[in-house]
Amino acid sequence: MSSQPTKCKFDAVPTGLGIYIVGGALRDHLLGRNSMDIDIVVHGNPRNLANQIAGRFNSRVVPLGPSRHRLFRVVTPNHVFDISKLHGDKLEADLMCRDFTINALACETWTQNIIDITE
DSSP, X not given: OTTSOSBOOOTTSOOOTTEEEETHHHHHHHXXXXXXXXXXXXXXXXXXXXXXXXXXXXXXXXXXXXXXXXXXXXXXXXXXEXXXXXXXXSHHHHHHTSSSXXXXXXXXXXXXXEEETTO
């Protein structure tokens, strides 16, 4: 990805160790597009981050899916946030489960570094 930006910034997403933006929103960012749908994976409890985002935007958290693969959705006027726990023990395992290689990218919110495990 040497021709692409190596940093990412999403003002709507809180920064913190173990919080990653993944998938289509990051792809769109690299292409210079805005994205309404922002997928986030976290180490730890995704509901905590969902509650933080919901509070920031005066919204609410909607749990979706079975408990073992729970997703927490927060809808705001400008974004739909889907927050889930990392699948597996490491980010790389989660990214390898993505549907397309371009979606196997992640942005570390605390450093704004882009991680591409497929390069």
